[in-house]
Amino acid sequence: VSGKTFFWSGEYSPDMNDRRTLDTQLNVFATFQPKLPAHYRQTPFLFLGNIDPELQSSVQRQMVSPQLVAGDTMNFWIEGKRAELEVTLRNMNLLIINDSEARLLSGEYNLAKAARVIRALGPHTVVIKRGDNGASMFQEDEVFSVPALPLEEIHDPTGAGDSFGGGFMGYLVSHSTEGNSTGRNFFRRAVIYGSVMGSFAVERFGLERLRHLSRPEIEARFEEFRKLTRFE
Numbered sequence: 001v002s003g004k005t006f007f008w009s010g011e012y013s014p015d016m017n018d019r020r021t022l023d024t025q026l027n028v029f030a031t032f033q034p035k036l037p038a039h040y041r042q043t044p045f046l047f048l049g050n051i052d053p054e055l056q057s058s059v060q061r062q063m064v065s066p067q068l069v070a071g072d073t074m075n076f077w078i079e080g081k082r083a084e085l086e087v088t089l090r091n092m093n094l095l096i097i098n099d100s101e102a103r104l105l106s107g108e109y110n111l112a113k114a115a116r117v118i119r120a121l122g123p124h125t126v127v128i129k130r131g132d133n134g135a136s137m138f139q140e141d142e143v144f145s146v147p148a149l150p151l152e153e154i155h156d157p158t159g160a161g162d163s164f165g166g167g168f169m170g171y172l173v174s175h176s177t178e179g180n181s182t183g184r185n186f187f188r189r190a191v192i193y194g195s196v197m198g199s200f201a202v203e204r205f206g207l208e209r210l211r212h213l214s215r216p217e218i219e220a221r222f223e224e225f226r227k228l229t230r231f232e
Contacts, residue, residue: 017131070094089122167197
């Protein structure tokens with residue numbers, strides 16, 4: 001597709017927990033129409049990245065009975081295409097968003113109330129990323145929270161949320177042959193792996209840290225997260 005790619009710019013608060021959007025330019029996304037190859041349509045796990053909710057729905061309609069449909073969104077779409085986003089959410093099993101997006105989408109400041117409102121829109125599971133306060137997963141009768149790993153070096157939080165989503169879905173997909181990989185215990189471990197990948201992403205700019213990441217490093221950091229909450 002000829003033309004400029006999607007562009008976003010923003011600024012972060014001193015603690016890097018809050019961001020303010022300065023500019024969003026859709027560019028080629030404004031007219032983009034995704035067409036999935038036939039062999040993609042049988043994929044059992046679908047993650048709808050942060051794009052126009054109408055495009056998310058278009059991708060979703062092209063799939064053949066996916067086992068799990070997860071997705072992401074942002075304030076730009078919540079404010080500008082609320083109705084279209086709600087259509088997408090009705091067919092989504094899992095939504096992963098940050099705390100400010102959850103509050104904007106739900107109209108509730110309390111995150112437990114926000115998750116309940118969002119779950120009523122469709123997703124049976126809502127994962128809310130809370131920056132250096134960790135992440136919380138809300139399901140019908142259960143809440144699972146994990147703290148953030150204390151880091152001395154934080155260079156850039158941009159992309160940490162996408163890395164979280166990739167780690168979360170990557171864990172589920174990699175264990176899909178072990179039975180019910182969308183069961184609650186798998187989801188809990190997926191939250192940890194999402195947190196692991198997000199913690200690596202912020203250590204460098206862009207993809208620099210992830211590009212050179214090894215599986216032993218990932219597993220070692222998983223154990224660091226385990227130690228954060230282990231007690232007798």
